[in-house]
Structure formats: C-alpha cells, structure tokens
Amino acid sequence: MHLAIPGCVIIVGEVLPARPSLPFQPLAGPLSHTARSLVGVRLEPMPEPLFRKLFLLFLGGLFLAHPPFSAAQPSLSLRSETVFRAMESFDEQGDLSRSFPAYEYLRADVSTPVKGLSLHVYGWGRYDFAGKDHFANNPDGDLFYGYAEYAPADGNLSIRGGRQNVLSAGANETMDGVRVRILPLSWLSLEAYGGLASAVTDDDGADGDYLAGGRAGFFLPHGAVFGFSFKELANDGDDNERTLGVDAYFPLFADITLSGMAGYSLLNGGMAEFLVEARAPLGPLWVEPFYERYFLDNLFNTGVDSARPFRILALTENDISAVGARVRHPDLFGLETSVEAAMYQQEAPGGASWHVKALVAAAAKGLRAGGEAGRLQGFHEQGYVSGRLFAYWGNPLKAVSGEFLDAEAMVVRYDEEIFGKDASWHVSVGAGKFFLKEALTLSVAGIYEHSPYLDQELKATVFLAADGGI
Amino acid sequence: MTAYAKSLGLACLAALFVFACARGLPLGLPLAHPDAGLGEQRPMCTGCHPGADAYLSYRRYDHTPAFAENHRLAVRVRPETCRMCHADSWCSQCHGLDQELTPSQKHPHQVWRRNPHRGNYLTRHRVEGGVNPAGCYKCHGNPESSETCVRCHG
Numbered sequence: 224m225h226l227a228i229p230g231c232v233i234i235v236g237e238v239l240p241a242r243p244s245l246p247f248q249p250l251a252g253p254l255s256h257t258a259r260s261l262v263g264v265r266l267e268p269m270p271e272p273l274f275r276k277l278f279l280l281f282l283g284g285l286f287l288a289h290p291p292f293s294a295a296q297p298s299l300s301l302r303s304e305t306v307f308r309a310m311e312s313f314d315e316q317g318d319l320s321r322s323f324p325a326y327e328y329l330r331a332d333v334s335t336p337v338k339g340l341s342l343h344v345y346g347w348g349r350y351d352f353a354g355k356d357h358f359a360n361n362p363d364g365d366l367f368y369g370y371a372e373y374a375p376a377d378g379n380l381s382i383r384g385g386r387q388n389v390l391s392a393g394a395n396e397t398m399d400g401v402r403v404r405i406l407p408l409s410w411l412s413l414e415a416y417g418g419l420a421s422a423v424t425d426d427d428g429a430d431g432d433y434l435a436g437g438r439a440g441f442f443l444p445h446g447a448v449f450g451f452s453f454k455e456l457a458n459d460g461d462d463n464e465r466t467l468g469v470d471a472y473f474p475l476f477a478d479i480t481l482s483g484m485a486g487y488s489l490l491n492g493g494m495a496e497f498l499v500e501a502r503a504p505l506g507p508l509w510v511e512p513f514y515e516r517y518f519l520d521n522l523f524n525t526g527v528d529s530a531r532p533f534r535i536l537a538l539t540e541n542d543i544s545a546v547g548a549r550v551r552h553p554d555l556f557g558l559e560t561s562v563e564a565a566m567y568q569q570e571a572p573g574g575a576s577w578h579v580k581a582l583v584a585a586a587a588k589g590l591r592a593g594g595e596a597g598r599l600q601g602f603h604e605q606g607y608v609s610g611r612l613f614a615y616w617g618n619p620l621k622a623v624s625g626e627f628l629d630a631e632a633m634v635v636r637y638d639e640e641i642f643g644k645d646a647s648w649h650v651s652v653g654a655g656k657f658f659l660k661e662a663l664t665l666s667v668a669g670i671y672e673h674s675p676y677l678d679q680e681l682k683a684t685v686f687l688a689a690d691g692g693i
Numbered sequence: 694m695t696a697y698a699k700s701l702g703l704a705c706l707a708a709l710f711v712f713a714c715a716r717g718l719p720l721g722l723p724l725a726h727p728d729a730g731l732g733e734q735r736p737m738c739t740g741c742h743p744g745a746d747a748y749l750s751y752r753r754y755d756h757t758p759a760f761a762e763n764h765r766l767a768v769r770v771r772p773e774t775c776r777m778c779h780a781d782s783w784c785s786q787c788h789g790l791d792q793e794l795t796p797s798q799k800h801p802h803q804v805w806r807r808n809p810h811r812g813n814y815l816t817r818h819r820v821e822g823g824v825n826p827a828g829c830y831k832c833h834g835n836p837e838s839s840e841t842c843v844r845c846h847g
Contacts, residue, residue: 302782304799306794306799326793326794328799330780330782332780343780343781345781345782345785347792347793349793358793360843360844361791361793362791364791365789365790365791367781367782367785367789367790367792368781368785374724376724378721378722378723378724378773379721387781388781388784388785388788388789390768390772390784390788391768391769391772393769395788395831395832397789397790404773406721409721412721421790422790440770440771442721442748445745445746445750446745446746446748446749446750446751447750448770448771450769450770470766470769470770471770472750472753472766472770472771474744474745474750478744478752480750480752480753482753482766482767482770483766484766484769484770496827498765498766500763500766502752502753509757511759513763515827517825517827519826519827522827522830523830523834524834529834530833530834530842530843530846531843531846532822532826532842532846533826533830533834536826543825543826543827545825549759549763551757551758551759553737559758561757561758561759563759567824567825576824578824582758582807584758584805591805593805595807599820599821599824601820601823601824602823602824603823605819605820605823606820607817607820609817611811611812613804613805614804615802615803615804615805627802629801629802629803629804630804631801631804633811633812633813635812635813635816635817637816637820641816641819647812647813647816647817648813649811649812649813651801651804653801653802655802666801666802668801668802670801672812672813674813674815674816675816676813676815676816684798684801686799686800686801686802
C-alpha cells in the first residue's frame with residue numbers, strides 16, 4: 224500500500240513497485256530508494272479491496288481535520304555557523320603539524336504554503352586551507368538531516384520522510400526513511416519508523432539493509448509514562464540488532480519520582496541493559512540515586528558494524544554494574560552545587576572502580592563562573608584527579624552591550640604516566656560580541672593544550688553565527 | 694500470523710490514525726514552547742511550572758548541572774518534550790553522524806556547558822573507557838561514529 228501526501232510517502236505492507244493507478248507516485252531519489260529497501264517490515268500482501276478502503280479511510284481522516292491544501296504563509300529560516308580553526312601541534316619527536324580547517328554548518332527550515340508541511344535541512348562541510356592529509360580519514364562533510372515533515376498544529380500527528388535522527392525509545396540512529404508518530408487518544412502515543420540506517424557499512428550497497436522499529440507509549444495520570452519499544456537493524460542481510468525495550472516514568476509521592484528502562488536482545492536471548500533512577504527531595508537537597516547494568520555480549524554488536532574494542536569486549540561476556548547517586552543543592556549561599564558519586568563493578572578486571580565529581584557554580588548579573596573537581600579510580604591502578612575553572616562575563620563594558628569574555632582552565636593529573644607524562648593541561652581565553660539583537664554572533668578564542676598524546680597544541684578558533692529568514 | 698489477522702491489525706491502526714486526525718484538538722504537548730526566548734541559560738522547568746501536571750512531569754526535564762550527562766531516560770520516555778524548545782540540530786551537535794567538532798570545540802565561549810568531552814579528552818578516555826565502555830558505545834557504537842576509534846584501535 225502506498226500512501227502519499229505532498230513531500231512524503233508512506234509504504235505499509237508488501238513493498239511493491241509504483242503503480243500508475245495510485246493517485247500519488249513515490250518521490251524519485253533517496254526516499255523512494257529507501258522505501259523499496261524496507262524488506263525488514265515485509266508483510267503478507269493485503270487483499271486489494273482492503274488496501275483501497277484503508278487508503279481512502281486514511282485520506283478521509285486527513286482531509287476532515289487538516290485540509291492539505293489549505294493555505295499557509297510560507298517562511299524560510301536560516302542559520303549559518305562558520306568556524307575557522309588554526310591548529311599547530313608538536314609531537315614527542317618535536318615534529319610540527321599545522322592545519323587550518325574552515326567549517327560551515329548550515330541549517331534551513333522551510334514552512335511551505337501547505338499548512339503543516341515543512342522542510343528541514345542541516346549539514347556541514349570542511350575545507351582545510353593547509354591542504355595536508357590531516358583529515359584524510361574523515362569525510363569532508365555530511366548531511367545531518369534533510370526531511371519533509373507533515374505536522375498539523377494540534378500536535379497529534381507527525382510524519383517525516385527523508386534523512387532524520389531517530390532519538391526515542393531504543394533508538395539513537397540516523398536513518399533515511401519514514402517515521403510516523405500519532406496520538407490517537409490523550410493517553411496513547413504510537414510511533415513507527417523504517418528505512419536505511421545511515422551508519423551501517425555499505426560493502427554490499429543497500430541490499431539487505433534496513434532499520435525498523437517503533438514504540439507504544441501510555442500516558443498515565445500525574446505525568447506518568449509507560450512504553451514498549453522494538454528495534455531491528457540489519458546490514459547486508461545479517462541481523463545486527465533486534466531489541467525489545469521497556470521504559471517508564473512514575474511520580475510516586477512527596478515529589479519522589481522513579482524512572483527506568485530495560486533492553487532485551489532477541490538475537491542473543493538475554494538482557495542487554497537495565498537502568499533505574501529516582502529523584503527525591505531531602506530538605507533543601509535533591510537526591511538522585513541510580514543503578515545501571517550492562518551486559519556487553521548482548522548490548523554490543525559483534526559484527527562488522529562495530530568498532531574493534533566493542534567487538535572484543537562483547538566476546539568477554541562481561542557485565543558492568545554502576546551504582547551511585549547525585550546530590551544537588553540549588554542554592555547554597557547563592558551557589559548551585561552538585562556532587563555525583565558512582566561505583567562500577569566488572570567481572571573481567573575483577574574489581575571495582577569509582578568516580579566522584581563535584582561542581583560549584585554561580586550566576587549573577589551577566590557573570591557565570593564555577594569550578595569542578597573529580598577523582599576517577601579506574602582498573603589496573605589507572606586513575607586521575609581533574610579540576611576545571613570557568614568564567615563567562617556578559618556585558619563587561621556597560622557602555623557597549625552585547626560583548627562577552629570567557630576563560631577556562633582544566634588540569635588532569637594521572638596516577639600512572641602515559642607516554643612519559645603524568646598530566647594534561649587545557650587553557651582557553653576568548654571574547655565575542657552579539658550584533659543585531661543576537662542575530663549575529665562573533666567570537667574568537669585562543670587555546671593551549673599540553674597532553675601525553677600531543678606534547679603541545681596551540682589552537683585559535685573564530686566562530687561566526689548568523690540567523691536570518693524571510 | 695494469518696494475512697487476515699495482519700489485515701485486521703492494520704485496519705485497527707488505521708482507524709486509530711483516522712481518529713487522531715479527525716479530532717483536531719490537541720491531545721498532547723504543544724509543538725513549540727510558548728516562550729521562545731529561553732536563551733542560552735539552562736532552563737529549570739519547575740521555575741515556572743509545578744512539579745507535574747496531567748500532561749508532564751516538569752521536574753524530570755529541569756536542566757540541572759548533570760542534565761547533559763543523564764538526559765537519556767528523559768528523552769526516551771517523551772522526546773516531544775525536547776522538541777518544544779530544541780530543533781533537531783541541537784541534538785546533532787553531539788549525536789549527529791560524522792560530527793567532527795565536539796560542542797566545546799565548536800562553541801569554545803560556552804564554557805558553562807558540561808560536555809562530556811571537555812578539555813583534552815583523548816587522554817582521559819583511556820581510563821574512562823575501561824571503567825564503563827557502555828557509556829562510549831551509546832554514541833560510538835557504529836562504524837560512522839567510531840571513525841575516531843578506528844584510527845588507533847583498528
């Protein structure tokens with residue numbers, strides 16, 4: 224069945240070639256290619272009369288509530304971010320390396336004359352003026368997303384087609400495909416997505432590749448949420464991931480809340496991850512205890528679509544548990560303070576490690592300043608102590624508005640030497656100014672780094688952002 | 694499952710779909726936050742809203758100092774909450790495929806943001822990666838986003 228609205232194509236059931244009898248044809252290009260690759264949601268063909276009935280029913284519903292050709296004021300919103308960087312580094316042998324990359328990030332949001340239909344594009348590109356092979360292993364740019372969305376103002380329906388990020392339920396993927404989210408009832412949310420995952424290897428082209436999944440969410444009184452999700456990812460015909468998920472959020476009593484999620488690998492037949500956390504007021508404090516557990520053989524992908532460290536770790540059948548708490552005081556003598564402590568347990572290294580970090584920050588009259596300190600005790604006697612100070616000062620010159628100054632210093636001292644060094648430094652100072660009611664931002668920063676990997680590194684960054692539209 | 698049962702299931706879904714379209718009344722959260730000028734400050738939802746109402750538990754979305762590091766559950770249970778204030782490009786700063794610059798490299802002046810990779814992270818990852826590799830996998834688990842890993846780890 225092909226369902227179509229301007230700018231978007233939904234295919235449900237058996238994936239068929241375009242049929243001239245349908246009122247709309249699939250779009251040419253990547254979207255229709257994606258749609259034809261939806262072998263993962265291959266279902267039995269439905270009887271032809273039922274297809275037509277459902278199709279007409281769907282269109283009728285859309286027309287009833289949201290006449291698709293009702294006029295809307297078109298608009299275009301653009302944001303350009305240009306980053307010039309100059310980097311000069313010396314390695315241990317004293318060899319000098321220089322690069323001068325320029326990055327352009329461009330985002331466009333277009334509201335079309337068709338009410339509820341919009342187009343969204345965001346991508347980046349890089350050019351290295353040094354012309355060397357510093358970035359030889361990296362792509363010179365990419366499209367983060369580029370999709371058409373139909374979303375009426377009532378917020379009950381959203382249909383997206385094209386390259387998009389799927390960040391919900393068990394998914395954190397970039398996909399070329401279609402995603403539909405509907406709220407048929409005030410207590411029910413349904414989401415389904417399908418297409419090609421952009422991150423899988425393309426050794427065999429798009430044959431046998433697909434990403435499919437969805438989530439059913441139930442909204443209960445007092446903001447409670449309960450959801451079930453499913454996600455399946457395949458590359459070159461091999462199943463990489465097939466996961467069932469459960470997520471929940473429950474306000475209990477006296478401002479105490481409980482939330483969590485769990486993922487179960489259907490491929491391996493075992494639990495992949497489990498997280499639960501609570502939030503509770505304790506006098507002026509907010510306390511957030513948490514517990515996490517990861518089963519690496521079920522969580523990590525062991526196929527070619529996984530970086531080597533994860534493939535090796537998956538074979539260890541190790542599992543990791545983390546238990547800890549965050550404690551926050553929102554206003555301790557005018558300071559926001561936060562302390563987090565966590566203990567990690569692993570079977571393979573045969574021991575425990577822990578991490579404690581604390582933050583103190585203040586904000587008043589354009590000044591934001593603070594400091595962080597932490598101690599990580601890792602495995603095999605590895606560990607470090609870290610400290611960071613930062614300050615941002617808006618409008619230091621009262622006579623001129625919009626300018627700002629910033630500074631940051633971070634030092635890390637390691638328990639054991641790494642490449643003969645036991646510390647790393649990072650210092651940055653910067654200044655900038657907002658123009659035209661913050662539609663234009665210009666900032667410059669100078670950065671010095673000293674670390675075991677690169678002996679010394681000097682960086683300069685010029686950042687220019689511009690917002691506009693018609 | 695027979696073709697008939699599948700057809701019936703799809704018919705029920707289509708009926709729910711049509712019902713949702715035909716209502717025309719908002720059933721969930723608005724598409725955009727009515728106050729568009731939240732600026733660069735970390736917003737605390739409970740500064741204006743109660744802890745929770747019939748629609749949402751606002752306290753879960755308070756941008757506390759640790760929010761950047763533990764917003765995973767909040768996004769999973771109700772991602773449309775984030776989209777009221779943030780365009781997708783906000784998420785792409787960290788989660789975007791082939792993202793070369795970390796947020797702190799791209800916006801060095803935003804020193805108050807607690808990004809996980811602040812400062813010289815390359816050295817720290819030797820220790821942190823061993824303690825909890827699952828934390829790395831969430832973002833670097835696929836070939837595109839692990840290009841930085843492959844250079845050294847193969």
